Amino acid sequence: MPPRGRARRSAALALVGAVWVGLGASPAWSQDSASDPNPGNLTLTGGIDFLNAYLFRGIPQDDTGVVMWPYGDLGIAVHSGDGALKTIGVNVGLWNSLHTGQAGSDGPTRELWYESDFYATFGLGFGKGTSAGVTYTAYTSPNGSFNTVREVSFKFALDDRVGVWRVAPRPYAIIARELDGQADGGAEEGTYLELGASPGFPLAGVTVSVPLRAGFSLGDYYEGVSGDERFGFFSVAGVVTVPLSSMPTRVGSWNIHGGVEYVRLGDRNAEILGDTSKVIGSIGIGLSY
Amino acid sequence: MFVTYRVRRSAFALMAVVGLMLASAPAFAQDKPDPNPGALTLTGSIDFLNQYMFRGIRQNSTGIATWPAMDLGIAAYSGDGGLKSVGINFGTWNSLHSGDTGADSDDSGLGCACGKLWYESDFYASLGLGFGGGTSFTTTYTAYTSPNNGFTTVKEIMFKFALDDSSRLGKAAVKPYIAIAREFDAEPGVGQADGGENAGTYLEIGFAPGYSASKASIAFPIKIGLSASDYYELITPTGVEDNKFGYFSIAGIVTVPLGAASSFGAWNIHGGVEYQKLGTTTEFFNGGESNQVIGSFGIGFSY
Numbered sequence: 001m002p003p004r005g006r007a008r009r010s011a012a013l014a015l016v017g018a019v020w021v022g023l024g025a026s027p028a029w030s031q032d033s034a035s036d037p038n039p040g041n042l043t044l045t046g047g048i049d050f051l052n053a054y055l056f057r058g059i060p061q062d063d064t065g066v067v068m069w070p071y072g073d074l075g076i077a078v079h080s081g082d083g084a085l086k087t088i089g090v091n092v093g094l095w096n097s098l099h100t101g102q103a104g105s106d107g108p109t110r111e112l113w114y115e116s117d118f119y120a121t122f123g124l125g126f127g128k129g130t131s132a133g134v135t136y137t138a139y140t141s142p143n144g145s146f147n148t149v150r151e152v153s154f155k156f157a158l159d160d161r162v163g164v165w166r167v168a169p170r171p172y173a174i175i176a177r178e179l180d181g182q183a184d185g186g187a188e189e190g191t192y193l194e195l196g197a198s199p200g201f202p203l204a205g206v207t208v209s210v211p212l213r214a215g216f217s218l219g220d221y222y223e224g225v226s227g228d229e230r231f232g233f234f235s236v237a238g239v240v241t242v243p244l245s246s247m248p249t250r251v252g253s254w255n256i257h258g259g260v261e262y263v264r265l266g267d268r269n270a271e272i273l274g275d276t277s278k279v280i281g282s283i284g285i286g287l288s289y
Numbered sequence: 290m291f292v293t294y295r296v297r298r299s300a301f302a303l304m305a306v307v308g309l310m311l312a313s314a315p316a317f318a319q320d321k322p323d324p325n326p327g328a329l330t331l332t333g334s335i336d337f338l339n340q341y342m343f344r345g346i347r348q349n350s351t352g353i354a355t356w357p358a359m360d361l362g363i364a365a366y367s368g369d370g371g372l373k374s375v376g377i378n379f380g381t382w383n384s385l386h387s388g389d390t391g392a393d394s395d396d397s398g399l400g401c402a403c404g405k406l407w408y409e410s411d412f413y414a415s416l417g418l419g420f421g422g423g424t425s426f427t428t429t430y431t432a433y434t435s436p437n438n439g440f441t442t443v444k445e446i447m448f449k450f451a452l453d454d455s456s457r458l459g460k461a462a463v464k465p466y467i468a469i470a471r472e473f474d475a476e477p478g479v480g481q482a483d484g485g486e487n488a489g490t491y492l493e494i495g496f497a498p499g500y501s502a503s504k505a506s507i508a509f510p511i512k513i514g515l516s517a518s519d520y521y522e523l524i525t526p527t528g529v530e531d532n533k534f535g536y537f538s539i540a541g542i543v544t545v546p547l548g549a550a551s552s553f554g555a556w557n558i559h560g561g562v563e564y565q566k567l568g569t570t571t572e573f574f575n576g577g578e579s580n581q582v583i584g585s586f587g588i589g590f591s592y
Contacts, residue, residue, distance in 0.1 A: 037325070037326060037327025037328065037329075038324070038325050038326075038327050038329070039322075039324060039325075039326075039552075040324025040325050040552040040553065040554065040592065041324065041551075041552040041553050042324075042325070042331065042553060042554060042592050044329065044331055044361070046361075072359075072361075074331070074333075074359075076553065094381065111442070113434065116410070116436065140407065140436060142410065142434060142436040144401070144438065148405070249328075250327045250328035250329075250364075251327065251328045251329055251363060252327065252329060289327065289329050
């Protein structure tokens with residue numbers, strides 16, 4: 001069993017991200033806007049996922065019991081235009097991790113609620129599918145398993161669905177800087193780099209996506225006994241999203257989704273986990289409205 | 290210094306009133322197309338208060354309490370029979386404290402004594418049934434948790450009967466209700482609002498008269514909180530006594546719409562003053578003071 005302590009949330013926004021991709025490509029959203037139950041500027045997204053393990057950017061959090069991730073996001077479309085700046089969006093949301101295992105109700109705290117994150121994002125969309133966003137996140141632990149980590153991150157992404165590839169890779173890069181508190185429980189606040197891609201395609205009424213990503217320390221993000229390790233993890237996943245209706249309903253577009261993620265860890269994270277790799281299975285229900 | 294850890298929140302009253310006023314706000318009477326004709330409704334707010342009283346039980350003695358809240362309502366059914374509507378709501382309600390039970394707790398020694406702001410986070414889910422004549426019956430499960438360990442988690446189930454008499458009485462409507470809430474999964478000193486010996490049962494009777502004009506709305510919620518059993522326990526030299534009377538509250542709240550409803554929903558600012566008269570147990574928790582005045586100001590939206 002891996003040590004937990006101060007570390008936090010994992011590798012798994014990949015799956016959530018993949019579901020977003022799935023929602024975006026869902027046939028339900030391609031229907032005539034006359035059937036849209038919510039033509040306004042606010043969008044609600046939420047869901048709950050169930051997993052067998054939780055790694056935050058490769059840092060082991062818990063692989064005992066069941067991990068549950070209820071989350072909700074409110075998106076505000078502030079601006080939409082035809083100039084160089086196509087869109088401005090603001091998102092605020094909560095993401096939570098509930099654990100029945102050692103990090104939660106079966107552990108020393110006896111309390112289920114391991115993690116609660118609040119985030120706010122300001123995003124800009126440009127031409128040719130490029131976008132940039134800045135996100136502030138406060139990672140907190142209601143059951144006191146780790147100290148609050150505050151972080152600002154910058155994401156650059158390219159949605160090349162209209163590009164030359166039939167299966168667009170949708171590459172992105174994230175740089176995150178810890179402002180206060182640390183994911184690795186180390187000596188210094190760290191800087192994190194993530195490079196990834198989220199290719200996805202529709203297949204027989206469902207959406208299949210294959211998110212790939214790699215996490216690196218640009219400085220003090222994966223501190224261990226032998227110093228700061230550059231390579232944190234590499235992950236590849238397969239996620240299937242099945243819409244629960246062919247068109248948006250009065251209660252939005254719902255889906256069930258599930259997937260498997262393979263995570264290959266760097267030495268520092270592998271030492272904590274006690275293994276160099278981890279396979280994570282997940283299944284969940286999602287909503288977009 | 291009074292006891293604040295293990296006890297919790299008050300004030301759904303203000304939020305409920307603001308919710309009522311949003312529903313009847315003139316902004317919604319505009320001819321603009323509804324930005325959200327579907328069956329989901331999102332409501333949110335943030336309020337700032339000088340004092341946080343949970344059903345008369347004081348939660349902080351210094352600093353400011355900030356209440357961010359969000360609710361998702363699902364209109365599951367609407368019909369013309371005996372059962373007019375079925376609604377489901379989920380939500381989160383939070384209380385952030387800048388004072389002795391929050392950011393200053395490392396100085397006060399209360400709760401976790403860790404200087405963490407986030408005193409309370411509640412999750413709730415409710416099933417509401419609407420019947421003819423404006424009557425409704427709602428069942429709500431609430432988990433009151435404290436991220437900064439200010440109190441132990443309290444789990445509660447509540448049943449509320451309400452009458453919206455505005456169709457019959459118009460501007461004279463008083464909208465009476467009665468709610469009964471039962472704590473469960475509790476132990477002595479754990480999982481209870483009063484931090485007492487036994488899980489309690491709470492009874493609330495209230496009214497929410499109000500008046501809406503073109504530029505603003507005003508409401509005067511009145512309520513009384515009682516212990517049906519073990520809800521306001523007080524440990525005395527002779528044992529534990531359960532005091533029936535918890536508190537009486539009357540408030541005045543003004544809500545001003547921020548323009549007409551738009552594609553971003555209907556926004557408002559609101560503010561008010563609440564007076565509470567406390568019973569024996571709640572007076573003890575309030576440091577021996579039997580009166581409490583609460584001022585609040587906030588921003589809300591409904592979409």
